[in-house]
Amino acid sequence: MGRILLENIKLFGFHGCLPEEKYIGSHYTINIEVELDFCKASVDDDLSKTINYVDLYYIVKEEMNINSKLIEHLAQRIIKRIKKYKKPLIKYTKVKICKENPPLQGNVDRVCVILDD
Template sequence: MGKILIENLRLFGFHGCMPEESLIGSHYTINLEIELDLNKASISDDLSQTVNYVDLYRIVKKEMSIRSKLIEHLAKRIVKKIKEHKKDSIKSTKIKICKENPPLKNMVDRVCIILEE
Protein backbone atom coordinates (compact mmCIF):
# COMPACT_ATOMS: atom_id res chain seq x y z
CA MET A 1 0.00 0.00 0.00
CA GLY A 2 0.98 3.60 -0.35
CA LYS A 3 -0.36 7.13 -0.48
CA ILE A 4 -0.39 10.03 -2.88
CA LEU A 5 -0.50 13.38 -1.11
CA ILE A 6 -1.27 16.77 -2.55
CA GLU A 7 -0.49 19.38 0.05
CA ASN A 8 -1.48 23.04 0.28
CA LEU A 9 -3.18 23.36 -3.08
CA ARG A 10 -4.37 26.97 -3.21
CA LEU A 11 -7.48 27.85 -5.19
CA PHE A 12 -10.11 30.57 -5.19
CA GLY A 13 -13.81 29.85 -4.96
CA PHE A 14 -17.24 31.29 -4.21
CA HIS A 15 -18.48 28.87 -1.56
CA GLY A 16 -20.54 29.79 1.48
CA CYS A 17 -24.02 30.40 2.84
CA MET A 18 -23.76 34.18 3.06
CA PRO A 19 -24.77 36.17 -0.04
CA GLU A 20 -21.53 38.16 -0.05
CA GLU A 21 -19.50 34.94 -0.24
CA SER A 22 -21.00 34.24 -3.65
CA LEU A 23 -19.92 37.72 -4.79
CA ILE A 24 -16.46 38.27 -3.33
CA GLY A 25 -15.25 34.69 -2.95
CA SER A 26 -12.42 33.44 -0.80
CA HIS A 27 -9.10 31.66 -0.94
CA TYR A 28 -9.04 27.96 -0.07
CA THR A 29 -6.28 25.53 0.82
CA ILE A 30 -6.84 21.87 -0.03
CA ASN A 31 -4.92 18.81 1.15
CA LEU A 32 -5.65 15.47 -0.44
CA GLU A 33 -4.55 11.99 0.59
CA ILE A 34 -5.26 8.99 -1.63
CA GLU A 35 -4.46 5.48 -0.39
CA LEU A 36 -3.80 2.83 -3.01
CA ASP A 37 -1.51 -0.02 -3.95
CA LEU A 38 1.66 1.57 -5.33
CA ASN A 39 3.57 -1.70 -5.70
CA LYS A 40 3.00 -2.18 -9.45
CA ALA A 41 3.86 1.42 -10.27
CA SER A 42 6.98 1.33 -8.10
CA ILE A 43 8.24 -1.73 -10.03
CA SER A 44 7.05 -0.92 -13.57
CA ASP A 45 7.71 2.85 -13.63
CA ASP A 46 4.38 3.04 -15.53
CA LEU A 47 1.99 5.94 -14.88
CA SER A 48 -1.02 3.81 -15.80
CA GLN A 49 -0.35 1.68 -12.70
CA THR A 50 -1.06 4.57 -10.33
CA VAL A 51 -3.24 7.68 -10.03
CA ASN A 52 -1.85 10.67 -11.87
CA TYR A 53 -1.61 13.61 -9.45
CA VAL A 54 -2.21 15.99 -12.38
CA ASP A 55 -5.62 14.34 -12.85
CA LEU A 56 -6.32 14.78 -9.12
CA TYR A 57 -5.46 18.47 -9.39
CA ARG A 58 -7.78 18.89 -12.38
CA ILE A 59 -10.66 17.22 -10.52
CA VAL A 60 -10.21 19.47 -7.48
CA LYS A 61 -9.89 22.59 -9.64
CA LYS A 62 -13.04 21.77 -11.63
CA GLU A 63 -15.13 21.03 -8.53
CA MET A 64 -13.85 24.22 -6.86
CA SER A 65 -15.36 26.19 -9.75
CA ILE A 66 -18.86 24.85 -8.93
CA ARG A 67 -20.41 26.82 -6.08
CA SER A 68 -21.50 25.08 -2.88
CA LYS A 69 -23.02 26.56 0.23
CA LEU A 70 -21.05 24.16 2.42
CA ILE A 71 -17.42 23.11 2.07
CA GLU A 72 -18.57 19.72 3.38
CA HIS A 73 -20.62 19.36 0.20
CA LEU A 74 -17.69 20.49 -1.92
CA ALA A 75 -15.44 17.90 -0.24
CA LYS A 76 -17.97 15.12 -0.88
CA ARG A 77 -18.21 16.05 -4.58
CA ILE A 78 -14.43 16.03 -4.95
CA VAL A 79 -14.08 12.63 -3.27
CA LYS A 80 -16.87 11.20 -5.42
CA LYS A 81 -15.22 12.40 -8.66
CA ILE A 82 -11.84 11.02 -7.59
CA LYS A 83 -13.35 7.63 -6.83
CA GLU A 84 -15.14 7.61 -10.19
CA HIS A 85 -11.85 8.43 -11.92
CA LYS A 86 -9.98 5.39 -10.60
CA LYS A 87 -12.57 3.35 -8.74
CA ASP A 88 -10.66 0.06 -8.94
CA SER A 89 -7.40 1.48 -7.57
CA ILE A 90 -8.31 3.78 -4.69
CA LYS A 91 -8.71 2.23 -1.25
CA SER A 92 -9.47 5.41 0.69
CA THR A 93 -9.55 9.16 0.27
CA LYS A 94 -9.03 11.93 2.80
CA ILE A 95 -9.55 15.59 1.98
CA LYS A 96 -9.05 18.69 4.08
CA ILE A 97 -10.50 21.96 2.80
CA CYS A 98 -9.74 25.22 4.58
CA LYS A 99 -11.49 28.50 3.91
CA GLU A 100 -8.92 31.21 4.45
CA ASN A 101 -10.25 34.39 6.07
CA PRO A 102 -13.83 33.21 6.71
CA PRO A 103 -16.47 35.87 7.44
CA LEU A 104 -15.87 35.91 11.20
CA LYS A 105 -14.63 39.50 11.59
CA ASN A 106 -10.94 38.51 11.76
CA MET A 107 -11.51 36.24 14.77
CA VAL A 108 -9.89 33.19 13.08
CA ASP A 109 -7.39 32.65 10.29
CA ARG A 110 -9.27 29.81 8.65
CA VAL A 111 -12.03 27.26 9.01
CA CYS A 112 -11.37 23.68 7.87
CA ILE A 113 -13.25 20.44 7.37
CA ILE A 114 -11.84 16.95 6.93
CA LEU A 115 -13.72 14.21 5.11
CA GLU A 116 -12.48 10.60 5.00
CA GLU A 117 -13.95 7.82 2.92
Protein backbone atom coordinates (compact mmCIF):
# COMPACT_ATOMS: atom_id res chain seq x y z
CA MET A 1 0.00 0.00 0.00
CA GLY A 2 1.03 3.55 -0.57
CA ARG A 3 -0.42 7.04 -0.32
CA ILE A 4 -0.58 9.98 -2.66
CA LEU A 5 -0.83 13.36 -0.95
CA LEU A 6 -1.66 16.71 -2.46
CA GLU A 7 -0.89 19.28 0.21
CA ASN A 8 -1.93 22.90 0.49
CA ILE A 9 -3.83 23.31 -2.75
CA LYS A 10 -4.74 27.01 -2.80
CA LEU A 11 -7.98 27.91 -4.56
CA PHE A 12 -10.65 30.60 -4.43
CA GLY A 13 -14.34 29.75 -4.13
CA PHE A 14 -17.82 30.96 -3.26
CA HIS A 15 -18.94 28.58 -0.52
CA GLY A 16 -20.94 29.48 2.55
CA CYS A 17 -24.36 30.15 4.04
CA LEU A 18 -24.03 33.91 4.38
CA PRO A 19 -25.17 35.99 1.38
CA GLU A 20 -21.88 37.90 1.18
CA GLU A 21 -19.91 34.63 0.90
CA LYS A 22 -21.68 33.94 -2.39
CA TYR A 23 -20.54 37.29 -3.83
CA ILE A 24 -17.22 38.08 -2.17
CA GLY A 25 -15.83 34.55 -1.98
CA SER A 26 -12.94 33.28 0.09
CA HIS A 27 -9.57 31.62 -0.15
CA TYR A 28 -9.39 27.91 0.60
CA THR A 29 -6.62 25.42 1.32
CA ILE A 30 -7.32 21.80 0.44
CA ASN A 31 -5.36 18.65 1.31
CA ILE A 32 -6.04 15.31 -0.34
CA GLU A 33 -4.81 11.88 0.78
CA VAL A 34 -5.48 8.77 -1.30
CA GLU A 35 -4.36 5.29 -0.28
CA LEU A 36 -3.88 2.63 -2.92
CA ASP A 37 -1.67 -0.26 -3.91
CA PHE A 38 0.84 1.20 -6.33
CA CYS A 39 3.38 -1.59 -6.05
CA LYS A 40 2.98 -2.49 -9.75
CA ALA A 41 3.33 1.14 -10.78
CA SER A 42 6.50 1.53 -8.73
CA VAL A 43 8.06 -1.59 -10.28
CA ASP A 44 6.82 -1.11 -13.87
CA ASP A 45 7.15 2.70 -13.94
CA ASP A 46 3.63 2.75 -15.43
CA LEU A 47 1.28 5.67 -14.75
CA SER A 48 -1.78 3.61 -15.73
CA LYS A 49 -1.23 1.43 -12.64
CA THR A 50 -1.54 4.32 -10.20
CA ILE A 51 -3.42 7.59 -9.84
CA ASN A 52 -2.28 10.66 -11.73
CA TYR A 53 -2.01 13.47 -9.18
CA VAL A 54 -2.64 16.01 -11.95
CA ASP A 55 -6.09 14.46 -12.38
CA LEU A 56 -6.67 14.67 -8.61
CA TYR A 57 -5.83 18.37 -8.71
CA TYR A 58 -8.31 18.99 -11.53
CA ILE A 59 -11.05 17.10 -9.69
CA VAL A 60 -10.57 19.41 -6.70
CA LYS A 61 -10.43 22.50 -8.92
CA GLU A 62 -13.63 21.56 -10.78
CA GLU A 63 -15.55 20.83 -7.57
CA MET A 64 -14.37 24.12 -6.06
CA ASN A 65 -16.09 25.89 -8.98
CA ILE A 66 -19.47 24.46 -7.91
CA ASN A 67 -20.86 26.55 -5.04
CA SER A 68 -21.95 24.84 -1.82
CA LYS A 69 -23.41 26.19 1.38
CA LEU A 70 -21.27 23.83 3.44
CA ILE A 71 -17.65 22.87 2.97
CA GLU A 72 -18.68 19.48 4.38
CA HIS A 73 -20.77 19.00 1.23
CA LEU A 74 -17.87 20.11 -0.95
CA ALA A 75 -15.58 17.58 0.76
CA GLN A 76 -18.09 14.78 0.14
CA ARG A 77 -18.36 15.68 -3.56
CA ILE A 78 -14.57 15.63 -3.92
CA ILE A 79 -14.34 12.19 -2.29
CA LYS A 80 -17.09 10.79 -4.53
CA ARG A 81 -15.35 12.10 -7.65
CA ILE A 82 -11.97 10.71 -6.60
CA LYS A 83 -13.40 7.27 -5.78
CA LYS A 84 -15.27 7.19 -9.09
CA TYR A 85 -12.11 8.17 -10.99
CA LYS A 86 -10.19 4.96 -10.21
CA LYS A 87 -12.59 2.94 -8.08
CA PRO A 88 -10.82 -0.43 -7.95
CA LEU A 89 -7.42 1.04 -7.04
CA ILE A 90 -8.50 3.35 -4.20
CA LYS A 91 -8.68 1.92 -0.69
CA TYR A 92 -9.03 5.12 1.35
CA THR A 93 -9.57 8.83 0.68
CA LYS A 94 -9.27 11.78 3.03
CA VAL A 95 -10.03 15.42 2.29
CA LYS A 96 -9.30 18.44 4.47
CA ILE A 97 -10.78 21.77 3.41
CA CYS A 98 -9.94 25.00 5.22
CA LYS A 99 -11.71 28.31 4.68
CA GLU A 100 -9.14 31.04 5.25
CA ASN A 101 -10.29 34.12 7.19
CA PRO A 102 -13.87 32.90 7.83
CA PRO A 103 -16.54 35.57 8.46
CA LEU A 104 -16.66 35.19 12.24
CA GLN A 105 -16.95 37.83 14.93
CA GLY A 106 -13.47 37.02 16.19
CA ASN A 107 -9.85 36.53 15.27
CA VAL A 108 -9.76 33.12 13.54
CA ASP A 109 -7.22 32.24 10.85
CA ARG A 110 -9.24 29.43 9.33
CA VAL A 111 -11.98 26.91 9.86
CA CYS A 112 -11.47 23.37 8.54
CA VAL A 113 -13.40 20.17 7.97
CA ILE A 114 -11.88 16.72 7.51
CA LEU A 115 -13.79 13.93 5.83
CA ASP A 116 -12.51 10.45 5.09
CA ASP A 117 -13.98 7.46 3.42
